[in-house]
Amino acid sequence: MNPGLGLGMIRNLVQRLIAPLDVPLMVIAGLLLLLAIGIMGSASPERLNAQLLNVAVALVVMRIMAQVPPQRLMHLAVPVYLVGLLLLIAVALFGDVSKGARRWLNLGFMRAQPSELMKIAMPLLLAWFFQKREAMPRLRDYGIAAVLLLLPVALIARQPDLGTAILVLAAGFYVIFFAGLSWKILVGMVVAAAAAAPLAWNLLHDYQRNRIITLFDPEKDPLGKGFHIIQSTIAIGSGGILGKGWRAGTQAQLEFIPERHTDFIFAVFSEEFGLLGNLVLLSLYAMLIGRGLMIAANAATLFSRLLAGAVTMIFFTYAFVNMGMVSGILPVVGVPLPLVSYGGTALVTLFLGIGILMSIHGNRMLVQK
Amino acid sequence: MEFKNPQEELERFRSRLAVAGGFVLVCFTLLFVRFVWLQIVQHDYYQTRAEDNRISLVPIVPNRGLILDRNGVVLARNYSAYTLEITPSKARDLEQIIDGLAGIIDIQPKDRKRFKKLLEESRNFESLPIRTRLTDEEVAKFIAHRYRFPGVDIKARLFRQYPGGAFASHMLGYIGRVNDRDLDKIEEKEQDANYRGTEHFGKTGLEQHYEFDLHGGTGFEQVEVDAGGRAVRTLSRTAPVAGNNLTLTVDAELQRIAEQAFGDRKGALVAIEPATGGILALVAVPNYDPNLFVDGIDTQNWKELNESPDKPMVNRALNGAYPPGSTFKPFMALGALTLGKRRPEQQISDPGFFNFGGHRFRDDKKGGHGMVDMYKSIVHSCDTYYYMLANDMGIDNISSFMGRLGLGSRTGIDIDGESEGVLPSPEWKKKRFKKPEQQKWYAGETISIGIGQGYNAYTPIQLAHATAIVANNGVVFRPHLVKFITDTRTGKRTEIEPKPTRDLGLKQEHVEVIRNAMVGVNKEGTGARAFAGAEYVSAGKTGTAQVYSLKGAEYKEGGVKKELRDHALFIAFAPADAPKIALAVLVENGGFGAQAAAPIARQVFDYYLLGKRPKAPAPVDEAAVEEDEE
Numbered sequence: 001m002n003p004g005l006g007l008g009m010i011r012n013l014v015q016r017l018i019a020p021l022d023v024p025l026m027v028i029a030g031l032l033l034l035l036a037i038g039i040m041g042s043a044s045p046e047r048l049n050a051q052l053l054n055v056a057v058a059l060v061v062m063r064i065m066a067q068v069p070p071q072r073l074m075h076l077a078v079p080v081y082l083v084g085l086l087l088l089i090a091v092a093l094f095g096d097v098s099k100g101a102r103r104w105l106n107l108g109f110m111r112a113q114p115s116e117l118m119k120i121a122m123p124l125l126l127a128w129f130f131q132k133r134e135a136m137p138r139l140r141d142y143g144i145a146a147v148l149l150l151l152p153v154a155l156i157a158r159q160p161d162l163g164t165a166i167l168v169l170a171a172g173f174y175v176i177f178f179a180g181l182s183w184k185i186l187v188g189m190v191v192a193a194a195a196a197a198p199l200a201w202n203l204l205h206d207y208q209r210n211r212i213i214t215l216f217d218p219e220k221d222p223l224g225k226g227f228h229i230i231q232s233t234i235a236i237g238s239g240g241i242l243g244k245g246w247r248a249g250t251q252a253q254l255e256f257i258p259e260r261h262t263d264f265i266f267a268v269f270s271e272e273f274g275l276l277g278n279l280v281l282l283s284l285y286a287m288l289i290g291r292g293l294m295i296a297a298n299a300a301t302l303f304s305r306l307l308a309g310a311v312t313m314i315f316f317t318y319a320f321v322n323m324g325m326v327s328g329i330l331p332v333v334g335v336p337l338p339l340v341s342y343g344g345t346a347l348v349t350l351f352l353g354i355g356i357l358m359s360i361h362g363n364r365m366l367v368q369k
Numbered sequence: 370m371e372f373k374n375p376q377e378e379l380e381r382f383r384s385r386l387a388v389a390g391g392f393v394l395v396c397f398t399l400l401f402v403r404f405v406w407l408q409i410v411q412h413d414y415y416q417t418r419a420e421d422n423r424i425s426l427v428p429i430v431p432n433r434g435l436i437l438d439r440n441g442v443v444l445a446r447n448y449s450a451y452t453l454e455i456t457p458s459k460a461r462d463l464e465q466i467i468d469g470l471a472g473i474i475d476i477q478p479k480d481r482k483r484f485k486k487l488l489e490e491s492r493n494f495e496s497l498p499i500r501t502r503l504t505d506e507e508v509a510k511f512i513a514h515r516y517r518f519p520g521v522d523i524k525a526r527l528f529r530q531y532p533g534g535a536f537a538s539h540m541l542g543y544i545g546r547v548n549d550r551d552l553d554k555i556e557e558k559e560q561d562a563n564y565r566g567t568e569h570f571g572k573t574g575l576e577q578h579y580e581f582d583l584h585g586g587t588g589f590e591q592v593e594v595d596a597g598g599r600a601v602r603t604l605s606r607t608a609p610v611a612g613n614n615l616t617l618t619v620d621a622e623l624q625r626i627a628e629q630a631f632g633d634r635k636g637a638l639v640a641i642e643p644a645t646g647g648i649l650a651l652v653a654v655p656n657y658d659p660n661l662f663v664d665g666i667d668t669q670n671w672k673e674l675n676e677s678p679d680k681p682m683v684n685r686a687l688n689g690a691y692p693p694g695s696t697f698k699p700f701m702a703l704g705a706l707t708l709g710k711r712r713p714e715q716q717i718s719d720p721g722f723f724n725f726g727g728h729r730f731r732d733d734k735k736g737g738h739g740m741v742d743m744y745k746s747i748v749h750s751c752d753t754y755y756y757m758l759a760n761d762m763g764i765d766n767i768s769s770f771m772g773r774l775g776l777g778s779r780t781g782i783d784i785d786g787e788s789e790g791v792l793p794s795p796e797w798k799k800k801r802f803k804k805p806e807q808q809k810w811y812a813g814e815t816i817s818i819g820i821g822q823g824y825n826a827y828t829p830i831q832l833a834h835a836t837a838i839v840a841n842n843g844v845v846f847r848p849h850l851v852k853f854i855t856d857t858r859t860g861k862r863t864e865i866e867p868k869p870t871r872d873l874g875l876k877q878e879h880v881e882v883i884r885n886a887m888v889g890v891n892k893e894g895t896g897a898r899a900f901a902g903a904e905y906v907s908a909g910k911t912g913t914a915q916v917y918s919l920k921g922a923e924y925k926e927g928g929v930k931k932e933l934r935d936h937a938l939f940i941a942f943a944p945a946d947a948p949k950i951a952l953a954v955l956v957e958n959g960g961f962g963a964q965a966a967a968p969i970a971r972q973v974f975d976y977y978l979l980g981k982r983p984k985a986p987a988p989v990d991e992a993a994v995e996e997d998e999e
Binding site: 174177178180231233234235236237238239240241250251254255256270274275278279282285286289290293296297302305309313316320323324327328329 | 378381382383385386389390393394396397399400401403404405407408409411412414415416418419420422423593594595596601
């Protein structure tokens with residue numbers, strides 16, 4: 001065979017493979033992945049191979065999603081949402097209990113965590129819903145959207161999985177916000193929530209209140225729950241401007257940081273790479289979000305716009321809640337650092353989101369034509 | 370649908386996107402401010418906290434100083450062994466952990482009990498042994514399972530060992546775990562920092578008295594620890610300085626021979642080098658095994674030691690106070706000469722008794738000794754001579770002279786807790802009793818004081834000390850056990866200077882009279898049988914101390930129970946003209962001094978002066994009864 005032809009075929013193949021991918025998004029995500037692999041090599045080198053496999057799977061999922069046109073996604077919105085909702089109900093009824101929470105559903109051949117599915121299914125459904133009411137949505141529509149949103153959120157929060165509930169709630173809320181919910185109602189909701197807080201406080205049990213107090217003031221319980229946050233704050237603070245260097249963070253290497261390969265991996269990163277490293281990480285997330293918002297701004301349909309905006313903001317929610325909790329300005333809820341924390345499920349979900357963004361970007365011209 | 374304005378719609382959406390983007394920027398800025406706060410403003414604080422987390426200052430306990438006899442024989446040493454230790458503050462559920470450990474390593478109920486006791490007494494954050502002296506196999510087994518037991522670790526520790534077992538235990542004493550009282554002492558000496566990490570403290574004997582010499586200087590190691598508190602690596606190290614070694618004046622072989630001479634009898638022996646006050650042997654039997662105390666004595670052994678009728682925990686040489694009996698007579702005679710109450714050749718007539726105040730004080734020899742001068746009074750132990758002498762001297766003279774010989778006061782030996790004994794005097798009686806009629810001194814009480822009975826009660830070391838003073842012509846040295854202290858690092862020796870503490874100013878000719886009479890005791894008197902054929906000239910005096918008041922009835926050995934039998938005493942020094950050794954022997958319930966105590970002295974002298982080793986414990990010389998005294 002002609003070698004030139006062979007090379008050409010390979011080039012052709014590669015071109016076809018990367019054609020649907022958005023280059024800026026891919027570059028940013030790639031940099032984040034490189035950074036993630038580096039820090040995993042310090043926080044938990046024995047998990048590096050497993051995480052690389054997770055990355056490979058996630059990239060395949062992204063590539064597939066990048067080729068699925070938004071119209072197809074719209075058709076999937078309702079079934080996926082319904083399946084997710086049913087699974088959540090099944091979890092509540094028959095789920096396996098792990099670490100004190102009922103999150104897993106044993107399907108016989110595999111264990112699934114349906115709440116994860118909802119992170120994408122939720123914005124998908126609401127984007128579909130508002131697309132269907134493309135005319136100025138009326139207040140009643142926002143009411144229906146709220147019900148569609150709160151139903152799964154309530155089920156997830158009950159498991160209890162506060163972290164995922166917040167992420168799903170946020171994902172749904174972003175769609176409603178981008179769909180144009182009036183500022184009056186938004187402000188009203190904030191005021192109502194603030195007013196309801198003391199009432200809710202009175203309804204809580206003492207142990208629940210203590211837990212909340214500890215969330216906000218970890219020093220009160222330095223050996224229990226507060227230990228995590230105290231140690232991660234020490235790690236970040238002692239990192240200084242330039243950090244202690246890769247694999248040289250004492251808090252990380254001597255195992256003072258808990259969950260240092262999953263939710264608290266940011267403390268490891270921050271200890272070893274310092275403020276400068278944090279700046280790089282924040283910038284990468286900001287660029288990722290910026291690119292996502294750009295894609296949303298240029299998307300062809302309302303559905304695409306809403307979906308792209310919400311998916312982009314999911315990244316923001318992950319990043320902000322995780323870094324905020326690890327650095328001690330937000331209460332501790334189980335939210336991983338997007339694209340960096342160890343674990344396949346979150347990684348696949350996030351790359352699925354990136355794939356969707358790429359697909360929307362790739363199909364931006366279709367309708368305009 | 371036809372009313373919608375796509376362009377307006379898009380603008381509206383894009384403004385929302387801008388709001389969202391702005392929100393993202395605000396939130397990220399907030400995070401960045403937080404990072405600046407933590408990593409720049411508060412950096413030093415967190416840096417310190419991280420270091421505190423990471424670095425642990427671990428004290429390295431120094432090797433305790435050795436105790437050696439005058440010839441370098443080791444009497445107390447250290448050996449290294451592995452212990453399994455739990456840090457209670459780092460362990461969650463102690464019971465569960467101990468149960469888990471018991472699944473891998475043999476843990477006896479007594480180990481658990483001891484651990485519980487230690488836990489109650491422990492200071493914060495120290496690790497406590499659940500098992501000591503692990504075998505290599507046990508160490509390996511635990512290490513394989515270590516991950517299961519947070520707060521549990523293997524440590525290499527130094528243990529004190531007394532290779533002679535019970536040998537010389539009352540002299541050496543023992544160490545035990547630091548308790549609150551020891552902590553007070555440590556604080557008093559401002560040694561707190563130096564005792565960080567130290568777990569043992571001298572409890573009795575030399576171990577107690579020389580605690581701060583033996584301890585040494587604690588070293589420190591800066592180690593990096595992980596979150597589980599386990600040392601990961603050493604950052605820096607300040608080596609500990611081993612404690613000072615004690616070299617004793619004691620001759621271990623002599624001590625052994627003296628201990629063995631007692632056989633299974635109870636009693637005490639103190640042998641002193643008169644020219645220095647250095648103690649050559651300090652025996653108190655029965656003794657106990659101090660090794661039992663080192664890693665915490667278990668309750669059963671403790672009970673046995675404390676409840677035994679033989680009282681092995683009592684140091685009879687320092688804490689047993691006994692009437693001196695006739696061993697008191699040479700001191701009485703010396704007092705009479707010094708005070709001019711008798712001349713040596715002055716004779717009294719002994720009818721076999723002395724009447725005073727309507728009471729008849731009897732001599733042991735029926736019909737009396739006839740005409741008795743000072744020499745004869747000591748050689749044949751004539752009671753009547755001393756009844757009269759006591760009456761002539763008066764109690765104040767007696768107690769003041771005996772006080773100068775050190776009787777009735779602590780000798781100052783380098784072991785703590787020595788007893789004072791009783792030097793009877795009107796002042797002593799006033800203090801001792803509460804009722805006015807009991808506080809009065811009766812002249813009749815002075816009479817029996819003269820023969821070493823009555824309220825007289827002295828410790829064996831006081832008797833040995835007084836004998837050494839006489840042997841040394843009235844020049845007093847403090848009895849002491851430690852000859853010199855060696856700094857193990859520099860090798861520098863600090864001698865315990867043999868300086869006389871005082872000179873009684875005795876007249877040489879008076880001392881010669883007493884010496885001569887005591888030589889007579891061992892030649893032709895009550896000590897003659899015990900010292901028959903000796904290749905040296907020795908001076909001695911037998912004595913018998915009443916335990917049981919016979920109320921005028923004659924003492925017959927077979928007629929009284931063992932524990933009510935008289936105590937046998939003997940004081941002696943040799944060679945008589947240039948004494949190298951002076952001693953006092955006490956055998957509890959031994960009967961007459963000549964029977965039980967003098968033969969022990971003979972064995973000790975034979976070894977010390979001639980190097981002769983006895984083949985068996987000192988014999989009880991039943992035949993000596995006939996010739997005896999009192």
